[in-house]
Every structure is written in C-alpha cells, then in structure tokens.
Amino acid sequence: MTAPAKIFLVDDDVLAQIMVGDIVDQLGHHFSFASDGASARKVLEEKAFDLVILDRRLPDTDGLLLAPMIQAEKKASFIVLSSLDSPNDQVLGLGMGAIDYVCKPVEPVVLSARIKACLAAHRKPEETLLSVGASLQLDTSLRRLSVAGRTETLSPAETRLLVCLIRGVGQPCDRMRISMAICGREWVYGDRTIDVLISRLRRRLRGSSARIITVHGLGYSLIDEE
Amino acid sequence: MTAPAKIFLVDDDVLAQIMVGDIVDQLGHHFSFASDGASARKVLEEKAFDLVILDRRLPDTDGLLLAPMIQAEKKASFIVLSSLDSPNDQVLGLGMGAIDYVCKPVEPVVLSARIKACLAAHRKPEETLLSVGASLQLDTSLRRLSVAGRTETLSPAETRLLVCLIRGVGQPCDRMRISMAICGREWVYGDRTIDVLISRLRRRLRGSSARIITVHGLGYSLIDEE
C-alpha cells in the first residue's frame, strides 16, 4: 500500500474535472485542478505533484506550454488528455515529454488504468525531507536547512534551487533547468539571478561536507565529499 | 547523444515486425524480435533489454503472460501493442504492469513517439564514468578527474582530449583526429594548442599508473602500465 499521490488536472472542461476527480478519489489519491494556464502556473510554482494531467485547449493557452515548467527539477511527470487526437498532436505531446497521451473521449476505466500505470511507473518517493550525506538536511515544506549543527530558514527561491541541486547530486544542472525550476522561465544570456542565489546558498552551506561546484560553461552541481 | 537502447519485439505479425524494426532503426536503437512466446522466453532468459514490446495474440500464448518474466528483477519495461482494444483489455494490460498500451492499427509516427517517450522516461541514467586501470577515473559530465587519491576539475578541452585518448587506449591518436575531437577544426602545421593541453594533462596524471606517451611525428597515446 503506497501513500496517496497528489494529482493535478489542468482542464476547463467540467465533465473532465468530474470524471478525473472521481477516478482519483476512487484510487485513493489527492485531487486538485485548475481551469486555465495562468492559475495552473501559480499552483505549480507553489506545490509539488506526483502527476499532472494536461488538456491542450485551455481558454488562455495550449496546455503543452506548461510542460517545461512541470518537468523542471523533475518535479512531476505529466500526461496529456485531449480531444486533439491526430497523429501529429500525439507526436508533439509525447515529444514534449508527456509519458502518455490519452484522447478524449475516454472510458473512465481506461483512464483510471492509465493513471494507475503512470503512478506505478513514475512515482518518486514522497519526500518532504531531503538529505545529502550526513551533515545536510532540508525540510522542503518548512524550508528549514540543517547543516553543520545550526538550522536556518531559506527563502523560497533558495529552497527551490537547493532541491533542484539535491535531486541531481552528482550530475550537473545547467542554467536552463535551474531557471525553469526556480523562476519558471527560460534562462536568457546575461541573467545573473541564479549566480546570486548560488552565492547565497554557498554561504549557507559553509561547514558542510556538501559543496556546490561550478561546471564552467554549463552550470552547477552539488557534490558531497565526506 | 544517448547510447542506443536494446528493444525487443514479440509479435508474429510480419507487418508489425517490419514497422517496429524500421522505427527502431530510425531512432538509432538495436532491434530484435521473436514470433512466439516460447522463443521469446528463451531470448529473455539470455539477454537484457531496455524495452520490450508485446503483442497479445501470439500463436502459442497471450503475450501478457510474459510480463512477470520481463519485470522480474527489474530487467526491463514493456508496452503492449495489440489489436485487442477494448477497455477491458487495456485495463488488464496496464494492470499487469505495462507502461503503455497501444492499439493496432497505429500510425508509425505515433508508435515511434510513444517508444521514444517510454525510453526517455524509463531508461537508466546515462553512464558518464570512464576509467582506465584502477587509479584513473573520469566523470565526463562533471569533468571531474579522480586520480591517485585527489580529485580535480578539468577544463572542457582537457576533458575532451582525455576522453579522446581513453577511447583509444593503446593506440596512438594523431593530431588531426585530436584536433577535430577537441576544437572541431582541422589541425594546421604550427598549431601548438594540443601540445599545451597534453602538457597540462600530463601534470594532472602524475601519480597515476596511466601515462601519455609521445609517438614522435604522429601524435599521442595513453597507456596504462601496471
């Protein structure tokens, strides 16, 4: 028995909201939704989900445009649920990183099975407490960082950055990925926001065995040298 | 450029074999197939795959019955490709652990996109560690070189050069090849860039059992004496 997953639907179609809501309830998971791209972005900045279900035709945008933001820092997987069913649309959606593409109309049992399959295959272990090595621990919900004895509170952006780095320990995170994860926008040449944040975070990590190293020309990486 | 994946199709339909074979080829992966359950089992016992594609209606069995074997010890993920398209069948297939269920007939581009999506989502992270002998290890993504205890960060060019040399341990690399690999340009008489890089790399390899030797008039070669 696994813990309930958090599932987020972005769809303005009330029938879809009801159907998906019922399915998710029945599977014993948490359900929430947004009806347009703008409010979806707000929610996605705040909370983390295990699975996002995107409609294509939203009142203000194409749901697929949320994909980069969802994928940034590997927050969640997403599937597309849309009435756009042409091969082209499917290829596009899957190409953008969707792990499944379901065409409306769809039988509730089928959608249920697909959601279940996606969760089974893709779920990351629930983690409000992240840690690296022995001396670094981060509570993502309280934004409390314990390192080398002391404990301090990080700002939201600092927290997102650190989470992003921790998720990829040992691998380099490029500026593009970091920028998407932190600010939800593409990184453009000359934007120094990340560097400043890194600088602040480094100061906070002093005394820990974990260090943020720069990979020149690429980005940053968190490594733990005991 | 990711390494080619190994994909295994279990289907007695010749048309499917051709279509999937073409798709896999075009994606640059390795393709093999079996036409019935019995021979599929034999192959699965022998080899490991990144993705298995199962048909349901096989001459001697239901393809889904291979599922437990494929999943055993997390050998591979699998998707179902079948003309059995009822909701029940889909629920059953996904319930058995398929990460996707594609109904025949299917557009090649769609199947291609789905295969690509599955691989992107499920393949183990790319191996970035190269090593020579016991005392030399290079993380190509982080550009970190561990040698003789210490570990230091290489410059991009140094990394490319070392990778180039490691790829051809024992054989000499001529200047032309090295120049193309490192700077992406032809080597012209009088260009000393490579020599300087070699010099810097040699200093970093001090203490290791690996050495860069000069092949006079030709180029360089990495050897591991131990």
Place this chain on the structure above:
DNA sequence: ATGGATGTAAACGTCATGTAAAAACGGTTC
C-alpha cells in the same frame, strides 16, 4: 651536428562567474 618536432612556462584576449550593493517587487499593516 643539425633541423625539425616536442615540452612547457608565461602572457593574452575573451568570456564566465563571484559577490556586494542598489533597485524593484509583492505582500501586510496601519
């Protein structure tokens, strides 16, 4: 011995990064 090939320290031009400080932003409270 000699001329060309190689070793390597030092210097350079260029661009990426570190970081302090100022400005802009977004909420809250009067």
Place this chain on the structure above:
DNA sequence: GAACCGTTTTTACATGACGTTTACATCCAT
C-alpha cells in the same frame, strides 16, 4: 494609499577560467 518588510532581480565591478599564442629550451631522427 503610504510606509514597511522580506525577497527577488538588476547593476556594477572584481576575479577567475579558458583556449590560444609566443618564446625558448629540449628532444629526436638522420
């Protein structure tokens, strides 16, 4: 609204890393 506060972003400048060139010493085949 206005004043406040914590946070994020921009600005500005200092520092550093990188690839290449230069200069000169050394090595090697002939």
